Amino acid sequence: GLATPSEAAAMGSFGGFVLAIAYGRFNMTMLKEAVFLCAKTSAMVCWLFVGSGIFAAAFALLGGQEIINAWVQSLDMSPVQFMLLAQVIIFLLGWPLEWTEIIIIFLPIFLPLLAQFNIDPLFFGLLVALNLQTAFLSPPVAMAAFYLKGVSPPHVTLNQIFLGMLPFMAIQVFAIFLLYMFPAIGLWLPSLVYGR
Incomplete structure (x- = not known):
């Protein structure tokens, strides 16, 4: 900081x-x-x-935002269901796309909907950041695996890299679960600094 x-x-x-x-x-x-x-x-x-x-x-x-808003409202979701849907979509987008494209292009579609479900944008952003890190580690695409393959010795195979990444994926999923169950883990520092 x-x-x-x-x-x-x-x-x-x-x-x-x-x-x-x-x-x-x-x-x-x-x-x-x-x-x-x-x-x-x-x-x-x-x-x-x-x-x-x-x-x-x-x-x-x-009128794309109005169409998205109407579609989400027609699903009659709870805040938890909306959060899960948004995270699944972002996770799937994390396979073929870089984080910059997702944050710059797709996140503005979700942000106006957060107020309707009384979701803290900072909390949502923390979940998205962890979610994208997990998506970059997960097969079938796993962008991080290809970056690592580019700098690893020739005898290291992609399968070995995927196997080595599985424990880190499990830790990431556990961190997302902990953050979702106990939001104060990620929000205590901003609340301390900004008095939120």
């Missing part, structure tokens, strides 16, 4: 820069490649925001 993720990333980059100079491994090729990759990633995220803004505007203008 001492710094934002962007500030921490900037300090990490600066630290890496200083270490590269200190160990005599710094060169202009490395700097150019790092700047290029940084610009490429930043541009990708910016275009995601542009796309999500266009999607949100078109969705609102075409």
Whole structure:
């Protein structure tokens, strides 16, 4: 909590820069490649925001939110049922999509519905964060497994990675269950800091 993720990333980059100079491994090729990759990633995220803004505007203008609201109300769900439905949808979206697309494009669809069910947005956000981490670990897609395969030695198979991830998935599911049963686990710090 001492710094934002962007500030921490900037300090990490600066630290890496200083270490590269200190160990005599710094060169202009490395700097150019790092700047290029940084610009490429930043541009990708910016275009995601542009796309999500266009999607949100078109969705609102075409009455998409009203259709979703009417559909959810027609199901006559309790807050618990709505929470489970939203978490299942987000979990399934976590297989093929990155977390940025889900948060930027799909989360704004759910947020207006939270007030109807008297669900704390912060509590919902905590559940979504844990849920997405679990989705990235779970087969059949398991984005995290493919990232890990890219940096692991050649003799390590995807099946071994999947098997190794199962205990972590179980811990994540248990953490989601605990957070749902005892919301104060995740809400005590914000309530302490912001007096909520």
